[in-house]
Amino acid sequence: MSNDNLIIAGKSYSSRLLVGTGKYKDFAETRAAVEASGAEIITIAIRRSNIGQDPNQPNLLEILPPSRYTLLPNTAGCYTADDAVRTLRLARELLDGHSLVKLEVLGDAKSLYPNVVETVSAAKTLVAEGFQVMVYTSDDPIIAQQLEDVGCVAIMPLASLIGSGMGILNPWNLQLIMDRVKVPVIVDAGVGTASDAAVAMELGCAGVLMNTAIAAAQRPVLMASAMKLAVEAGRNAFLAGRMPKKLYSASPSSPAAGMIGKP
């Protein structure tokens, strides 16, 4: 499908799979998984420089250079609008003025469920400061609409809780969101395996963002390639338009006429 690119904030991407870079055992595995996924948009986190780093180790940005990938700094771990905004200002400075970001404001450490009130507040500030905001949110269609209204460039509802691998628990809400908003709707969080990604794409989502489903697989690189295929398969199935479901409306695939042994 040469003409089916994902457009976010005016920029075109051929891959509809976005991947995170956390939880891998080392940078080599991170890089191999990212390459196998075919993803062009890669999320990264922003952290204090003295937390768990050896200054002599290579930097993540050397492994995944901004010249090759669209890096999407995120605010994972932020619980207030203020912290999220500060984190992304630092990210913009770190990445030489790069303005495409992932906003995520959490509400609860146990569930990692988003705090949508803080999220909307942060989104307003960030948009006003010129950021292009891809926003992680709940699957509430009204909040999704509000986030689009304040100027977010992509709405990214959860399919289930972050890192849970529970799959798409409420496809109807995702559908409601897609019916309402015009910017790309990207499932972010909850995907556990390839079929989940395919289902998200068959529903009509513009893309899928995942991290743990790949990083926590027994063989992450193989799962990354499975996810690439699943996103492509689901997208093509969506574009192809599936047959209607017909319970007990038998329609054989082979001709009914011309059977032998009939009078």
Add this chain to the structure above:
Amino acid sequence: MISVFINGAPREFEQAISVAALIQDMGLSGKRIALERNGDIVPRSQFTEQMLADGDKLEVVVAVGGG
């Protein structure tokens, strides 16, 4: 003597030093970092001229793997 907080930890310096000197002291010269001073971004272009002041709260960040 000035006392500052760097990434939440207290640090003391004999005299006021520049942000650039601090970065060097932390072994981060030439690394991809961003720095916030008392809630405001300090652009890299100002690292040499900005001097730390007593009570400053600094955040020095890098990119790491994350979802």
